[in-house]
Amino acid sequence: MKYISTRGQVSPTGFIDAILMGLADDGGLLVPEQIPQLSSDTLKQWQRLSYQELALEIFSLYIGDEIPRADLKKLVDDSYATFRHEDVTPVRRVNNGLHVMELFHGPTFAFKDVALQFLGNLYSYVSKKNNSIIHILGATSGDTGASAIEGVRGKQGIRICILHPHQKVSKVQELQMTTVNDSNVLNLAVEGTFDDCQRIIKELFADVEFKHQYHLRAINSINIARILAQTVYYFYAYFQLANQGHTEKVNFSVPTGNFGDIFAGFLAQKMGLPINKLILATNENNILARFVNEGVYQPGEFKGTYSPSMDIQVASNFERYLFYLYGEDSGIIATLMEQFKTEGSITIPGDVLQRVQSTFSAYSVENETCLDTISEYYEKYDYLLDPHTACGVAAADKLMADGEITVALSTAHPAKFNEAIELRKIEQTYPKQIQALFNKPQFQRVVGGSNEEIKDQLVKFF
Template sequence: MKYISTRGNAPELTFEEVLLTGLAEDGGLYVPKDVPQYTLAEIESWRDLPYAELAHKVIYPFVEGSVDSEALQTILNEVYGGFAHKAVAPLQQIDHNEYVLELFHGPTLAFKDFALQTLGRLLDYVLERRHEKVVIMGATSGDTGSAAIEGTKACKNVDIFILHPHGKVSEVQRRQMTTVKGDNIFNIAIEGNFDQAQDMVKASFGNQGFLKGERKLVAVNSINWARIMSQIVYYFYSSLNLGGPLRPMAYSVPTGNFGDIFAGYMAKKMGLPIDQLVIATNSNDVLHRLMSKNQYEVHPLQHTITPSMDIAVSSNFERLLFDLYDRDGAALAELMGRMNAKKDVVSLDEEKLAKARVLFDSFAVSEDDTVKVMQDVFAETGYLLDPHTAIGVKAARETRRNNNIPMITLGTAHPVKFEDAVKRAGFDMPNLPHHLTDLMDREERLDVLPADLEAVHKFIAQKTFK
């Protein structure tokens, strides 16, 4: 499998090289040069596979030539054998033909465990073979950080630095990052917002001189293809559990950086019958404004009760645009230059946007409506949604095209992670799962730094070359 940059001016890479690269040298994101295609009969033959074996079927074509087939299966068995629910990604029915896909049974109670537990083990596999050490640098608006740390804490060849906006993630999310012990783990609280942290990470990949040429940076944010690849699996798994691929499904995805919903788009390209993908956002609604009005304009970031979606710029949307613009890297580079300038309102070619609207719908949900959906679903079913999932349910109900096919909302996190939203909805906090019962008593370790790239680079260099 070879990978190409969305901006068309970077070398083709293998999966192993993409895993260790992050952004392409031309500023683009790597995508597969060719997408594996499956017939309905082939997908149907996977119906009875347990999650880890299905994951091998979906993932192996993307890593072939870089990761041995048996080694991949061993990694996947280890990853998903550590989830708290034997089904790994169980479905919870909340109404007729309406479901929540529970993606929070991993060690950090969020969907990002699916990808980051796998990514950490793949990194160790590749780095051991190459006799190399790397620096992981990532930004998080909530869940990515803890999942990345949990997934890579045992990696012998990695130092990990996670930036989060100081005081702007929930206490459970922060403690899941800052209480993990390890000499290779560093939490940096940035005196700014998530987009500033993400911009610093992107800038660091463009200029890695602070690492003196002795290490290279590796991305754990969803710009890393290994993240997207792992998330494709649960679309196949949920579909097969509800009668797919013999009938289509619809999915509503709470999204900030567009990675999780892009995985659904990839599943569709691979042959899974998906009738509709709903982009569900909070008041940071840049994608909804683009999809509904064809107006791309970056607004100031708003901090909400759904902090994992408090993102003003959705990095992975570039991967979809690459396909909409017929994989024309030069055309996309010009478009991204205008979009990233953040100066003017940018509109897409109407014909290109029309192609997206065939599959995608979008909806932005207010905080009041988020809380009301949490209350309504609990009153109807006794089931407590986390606020991000509630946004997905509301968006699904507002935009649903066909009531005769299942609508599946991705349940992205456990409600225990979001105390403000749960209490605002009038509920008592659920108990932390057994492996986290002492979380509030654990010692925290973090460093508060200004939102200044030079200061962050100096800190990373000091800790890496101590």
């Protein structure tokens, strides 16, 4: 399998080179040259596989013989041995139409662990095999940072620097990152928003000379390995329901700000998974919902919400979707992204919007609706949602039709966002791993939001 850039100016490259490149050297995003097509017979054969066995089959399609199968199996097994549930991403029935896929059973209680435990082990494997230096640079709206740090802390040959928006993540998210004192970890708290952090990351990776000089590697979902790892649990959720006798197509409701998690579902659908509708749930930072409903991609006014991991205005994976929306025409994508850079918006014609709406539905969830949903599901079903999952559930309640089956992706354990939970007078017990964080010292540096200031910190650290 080879990987190409959405902007068409990078020669096709292998999987390992693709994950090391992260952001394509032409400023685009890497995608597989062809998307594997799965037959109904293959889907039936996969239906009884364990999560680890399924991950191995899907990764093999995208990696080929670059990593021997025995080595890949060990990477997969090691990555998911850290999860607290034997099914890795179990699906729980909440009511007649709604199931919740719990993606928070990894080390940091967030869905990012599913991809970043694997990517961390993959980077370590490549570093040892090639005797190469790996310096990871990432930005987080809260969960990516902790999951990435957990995936590589203490590993030889790897150093990691994570940027997060100062005082704009939950306290538990902050503690999970900043109580780590390993010598290969640097936390930078940036005075600004997540969009500022993400812009800095993309601009530093676009500085190809700096990127190569300091061996920068990506941990954010601009890295194609992140998307591939997240694709697995869409298949696994569908198979869990099929094993319970559900034979119809399934909706997936996905809380998203960066378009990575829901793009993984789009990729699964293009591979042949019988998905009925992808429901895109945003909070009041609703650039993606407005795009699906109106055909205009334009940042609005930033709003702090109870679901801070989705407080994002510019979605870094959106370009990958545009690439497929426009028939994999890299020339059009390069033009559109230049237009967005100069004009600040992209507007698509009506016929193209119809294609978007044939795949996606979207709903923007207001702050109070998010809290109402948490209260309602706790009282009715004795099920506690974190505020991001609550956005996904609220969108599902709004958009799914009678008789449909919908899986809402539960992206984090509610203990990570107690600030929102306690607003509705709900008391919860922290898992012991999270409770222990409050007694630990923190290690972080507060910095300004200029590229040069971040570069200066990186040069000193790397």
